[in-house]
Amino acid sequence: MILSFPCMGSSKIAFKTLFEQLGIKVVLPDPTNREAIKIGVKHSPEFVCFPFKATLGDFVSAIKKGADTLVMAIDCGPCRFGFYHAVQERLIHDMGYKNINIIPLDQADLLEFNWVKTLQELGGKKDLFAYSKFVKAIIFFLKKAKLLNDIQTAEGLFRAYERNKGDTTNIIKGLNKKLDETNKLTELRKFTNVIKKDFNKLDIDKSRSPLRVGLSGEIHISLEPYVNLDIRR
Structure with missing residues (x-):
C-alpha cells in the first residue's frame, strides 16, 4: 500500500506522521498548483465546489507519484463535503485509474472511535489497537x-x-x-x-x-x- 491525501496547508505534516508511524508508506502530492486545478476542473461536474476540484487534482498528482490508496476526510451535515470521496473515486476510475481506492475518514465519529477501525484497516492488522505503535501514532x-x-x-x-x-x-x-x-x-x-x-x-x-x-x-x-x-x- 502506498497512501496519500490531498494538500491542506501544513496539516499534511501531522497526517504524514500518523500514517508513517503505522508503518504505511506515504507519498505526498505536489503542492497544489495550476496544473492540478486544471485537471480537477476538467474532470469534475461544472457546478461542484471548488475544493472538490482542487483535491481531485491533488489526488491525480499523488496517483502519478505511485499512490494506490487515498484518504479523504468526510463530515455529516448539509455540506457536500461528506460525498466528496464517493464521487471522486468514481471520477478517478473513469479517468482510467481503476485500482485506486479512496478511504473516508469521518470527522463526525471521533468520539465514537469508528476511526480506530479505519486505521486498523489501513494498517492491515485487526488487533492494531493492542500495539504500542498505534497509540504512539495517535x-x-x-x-x-x-x-x-x-x-x-x-x-x-x-x-x-x-x-x-x-x-x-x-x-x-x-x-x-x-x-x-x-x-x-x-x-x-x-x-x-x-x-x-x-x-x-x-x-x-x-x-x-x-x-x-x-x-x-x-x-x-x-x-x-x-x-x-x-x-x-
Whole structure:
C-alpha cells in the first residue's frame, strides 16, 4: 500500500506522521498548483465546489507519484463535503485509474472511535489497537497538529511587525521542516520552546499599529495557501 491525501496547508505534516508511524508508506502530492486545478476542473461536474476540484487534482498528482490508496476526510451535515470521496473515486476510475481506492475518514465519529477501525484497516492488522505503535501514532499526530496550530498562531502575532518582509515566512518554513523531521516524543515535548526561540529572533517593529483581521470560511480554502492566494501572508 502506498497512501496519500490531498494538500491542506501544513496539516499534511501531522497526517504524514500518523500514517508513517503505522508503518504505511506515504507519498505526498505536489503542492497544489495550476496544473492540478486544471485537471480537477476538467474532470469534475461544472457546478461542484471548488475544493472538490482542487483535491481531485491533488489526488491525480499523488496517483502519478505511485499512490494506490487515498484518504479523504468526510463530515455529516448539509455540506457536500461528506460525498466528496464517493464521487471522486468514481471520477478517478473513469479517468482510467481503476485500482485506486479512496478511504473516508469521518470527522463526525471521533468520539465514537469508528476511526480506530479505519486505521486498523489501513494498517492491515485487526488487533492494531493492542500495539504500542498505534497509540504512539495517535499521540504523534495530536502533538504535531497542536504544534502546527501554535506556529500558525505565532505567525498571526508576529508577521505584521516584521521589519524585513519575508522573515516570518522563512521562520515558518524552517519550523515546519524541523517538525516534519522530528520523530522522538522527547523532542516533540520541547518543540514549543523551539517555536518561541525562533520567533523571538525575528526583527520586529512594535511601534506599528497594524489592522487586526479575522479569517473564516470553508476549511480547505482556509488552510491551503495556493487556493486562498496565500491570504495569511
